[in-house]
Structure formats: structure tokens, C-alpha cells
Amino acid sequence: MSLKSFYGNEDNRRAYLVAAALPGEEDSIDSSLDELEDLANTCGFDVVARTTQNVKSISGSSYIGSGKLAEISEMAENADVDHLIFNAELSAAQFRNIAKETSAAVHDRTGVILEIFSDHARTDEGKIQVELARLRYRLTRLAGKGTELSRLGGGIGTRGPGETKLEQDRRAIQRRMGQLKKELDQLELRRKHQRSSRQRKDALVAAVVGYTNAGKSTLMNKLCGTDIPAENRLFMTLDPTARKLELRDGISYVLIDTVGFIREMPKHLKQAFKATLEEVVEADLILHLTDVSDKEAAMHRQVVDEQLSELGAGATDTFYIANKIDNKS
Structure with a gap:
């Protein structure tokens, strides 16, 4: 199912972004909403406005509080907005209570990311x-x-x-x-056989990692002379792609292009893609690519490093590569 057919036709994808900022998050919430807008655009939404509510704590029943929710619902109805996208993973109770208060369709950050993954x-x-x-x-x-x-x-x-x-x-x-x-166990068994075969051949493996849309596939194409699909879109690569890289001194590497990371990666995706991400854990070398033209480059690098550590790859030799430096203002 395509994103357009899932979310509706061209006329009803106008969306509001909704965020709650806890104490100390006021300075970072805008960049988080920028990222949510990129995700929403990739998902086929037309983002027409965003709103942030400063809160002392997240409401367990409505995420942002009943008063603000009623205000947003009225604004959405007056502006002919059919979708509300919340900058968090909502609980089932929050989903249910929000849906009772608005005629707009309710989505959360996790659901949007899952739909992008499904489409790609x-x-x-x-x-x-x-x-x-x-x-x-x-x-x-x-x-x-x-x-x-x-x-x-x-x-x-x-x-x-x-x-x-x-x-x-x-x-x-x-x-x-x-x-x-x-089915996944069978595919993972095949992947283990492939890794064992590379190890028997003493093949060195380098995993190319980075925040989503950092340019990993483009780097692979440049180094290996391949044509892996590469676009300026989020999560274009979901499936590990292996290509051979021959170096001048006769040493060769198998480069593995991996799924991109993102802050607050949904736990459901981490669980489902565990076998795929093990390609990173088994690698001899990690090439960590960062889009340095992005104002959030430092945060992106930190997020990737933290998630690599969670996977058990924190101690693997890592080269940090600055990408898109020609776009840096």
C-alpha cells in the first residue's frame, strides 16, 4: 500500500504538527519539529502549521492537556486540516482520548516513520x-x-x-x-551463512552508518562505482547492500550500506531490524558518515554513536567522515 492510498487523496492531507516541550526542551523542540515535518512531507502530508505547548509533565490522557487539545481541534476544523501529527509515540489511551476530541485523523511520530519504512x-x-x-x-x-x-x-x-x-x-x-x-529466522540463517562465507575468505567488512539522509548510499556509489538508489529523502535505504571496494594497495573491503538512524528510533523498528543491524555489529570497521551542512550535525553524530553502543558496536574501530561540506553555509 502506498502512502497516498493509506492517508487519502491529494485533497485531504493537510496536517498540523503538535508537540509538548518539557522544562529544558524549549531550545531543542523546534529542530525536533523540523525533523517531524521532514518525516511528514516524506509521508505525503502537506504541513500547514505547527504548535508547541510548554508543559511541566506529559499528560497521560491527552499528551498536551485537555484545554490545549480543544484549542487545536477547533483550529484544525476552522483551517480544514484533516490530520494531527503528534511529535511523540502516543499511548493507546492518549490516541483514544485525542480521537474523541477531534474530527481530524490522529497520527504519532512512530506511525509516520513506520509508514515511510513500509513504502520504502x-x-x-x-x-x-x-x-x-x-x-x-x-x-x-x-x-x-x-x-x-x-x-x-x-x-x-x-x-x-x-x-x-x-x-x-x-x-x-x-x-x-x-x-x-x-520467515525472518530463515532469512537470518541465510545472512549468517553469508557472514561465515566472508569470514572464511578473510574478507574485511566495513559498515557505512549514519543519520538518515546523511548520504550513505551516495558514498557507496562513489567508492564502489555502483548505482544503489540514492535520493534526498529520509530512509531511502532499508535493506543492507553489500559491494566490494578494491583499494590501491591490494586490500579489498566489503562495504555494507545500512538503514539510517534517527533520534528516538521506534522500539518496534529496533526489534524488527535487529538481524539487519547485526551487520554493523559484525563489521571490522565502521564508516560513520555525518551531514555537516545540517545545523544538527553534532546531535546526529551523538545519536548514531549512542545507538551503535546500544547494538554492541561501540568499541568497533570507527572512521568519522564529514559529508556535504560543500553545502555548509
Whole structure:
């Protein structure tokens, strides 16, 4: 399913971005919203406005507080805005309560990223990983409906039609997730065989990593003379691509192009792409590419370093490469 067909036609993709800034986040919230706008644009939305609410704590029921939510809902209706995109991963309760207060469709940052991944996945492995992540995400949404739907049962120990449907949905998702995990296990076994084959041949492996849209695929094409698809768009590469690089001294490397990182990477994607990201952990060398023309370059480098450490690749020899320096103002 394409992003356009998922989110609607050309006439109803006008969107508001909504953020909550905790104490100390006031200076960084604009850059976070800039990134959310890039994600929304990649997802086919037409962002017409953004709003930020300074809060002491995130509202567990409505994310930004009922008063601000009512204000945003009225603004959206008056401006013919059909989508509200929240700069966080909303809980099931927050989703439900926000949807009750607005006629606009409600989305969160995680959902937008998942749709981009879904649209950009090309290989069987990539499609399986994305579907698995989306099902895990859906399962958390279903979990939050239990209290509301259980009211249809009529009392303790009964199972009304709503609760039965909820359980059916859960079982269907869990069954499909089980099938996908088995398929992913088979693909991971094949990937392990490929790594073992490279090790037997004493092939040196370098993983090209970086924040999303840092230019990893373009670097691979320049170094290896290949034509990996490379566009100025977020998350263009989801599936690891291996290419051979011959150096002048006779040494050769296998370069692995990997999925880009992003701040607050959804946990569902981390889980689903764990096998793919292991290519980085197994590499002999990491080439960490940073778009130095981006005003958030330092933060991007830090985010990637932190996520590499979480993967267990923090101690791997790393070369830092400054990219797009010709675009730096």
C-alpha cells in the first residue's frame, strides 16, 4: 500500500504538527519539529502549521492537556486540516482520548516513520521486518482498548461482543507475527551463512552508518562505482547492500550500506531490524558518515554513536567522515 492510498487523496492531507516541550526542551523542540515535518512531507502530508505547548509533565490522557487539545481541534476544523501529527509515540489511551476530541485523523511520530519504512521496503526481508514492526505497533494500540471494550460485557466474568472481537484481533495479529518471525529466522540463517562465507575468505567488512539522509548510499556509489538508489529523502535505504571496494594497495573491503538512524528510533523498528543491524555489529570497521551542512550535525553524530553502543558496536574501530561540506553555509 502506498502512502497516498493509506492517508487519502491529494485533497485531504493537510496536517498540523503538535508537540509538548518539557522544562529544558524549549531550545531543542523546534529542530525536533523540523525533523517531524521532514518525516511528514516524506509521508505525503502537506504541513500547514505547527504548535508547541510548554508543559511541566506529559499528560497521560491527552499528551498536551485537555484545554490545549480543544484549542487545536477547533483550529484544525476552522483551517480544514484533516490530520494531527503528534511529535511523540502516543499511548493507546492518549490516541483514544485525542480521537474523541477531534474530527481530524490522529497520527504519532512512530506511525509516520513506520509508514515511510513500509513504502520504502523493497526486499522480502525488508517487507517482513516492516510488517512485523507495524503489527507490534498495532498490538500496543489494541491493548489500550481493553478497558473500554470490556464495558460491553455487562459484568465481571462475561465476554461481550466487543471483548470477543478484541481477543480475535489480538490472536490474528499474534498468529501473523509468529509466521513472520519464522520467515525472518530463515532469512537470518541465510545472512549468517553469508557472514561465515566472508569470514572464511578473510574478507574485511566495513559498515557505512549514519543519520538518515546523511548520504550513505551516495558514498557507496562513489567508492564502489555502483548505482544503489540514492535520493534526498529520509530512509531511502532499508535493506543492507553489500559491494566490494578494491583499494590501491591490494586490500579489498566489503562495504555494507545500512538503514539510517534517527533520534528516538521506534522500539518496534529496533526489534524488527535487529538481524539487519547485526551487520554493523559484525563489521571490522565502521564508516560513520555525518551531514555537516545540517545545523544538527553534532546531535546526529551523538545519536548514531549512542545507538551503535546500544547494538554492541561501540568499541568497533570507527572512521568519522564529514559529508556535504560543500553545502555548509
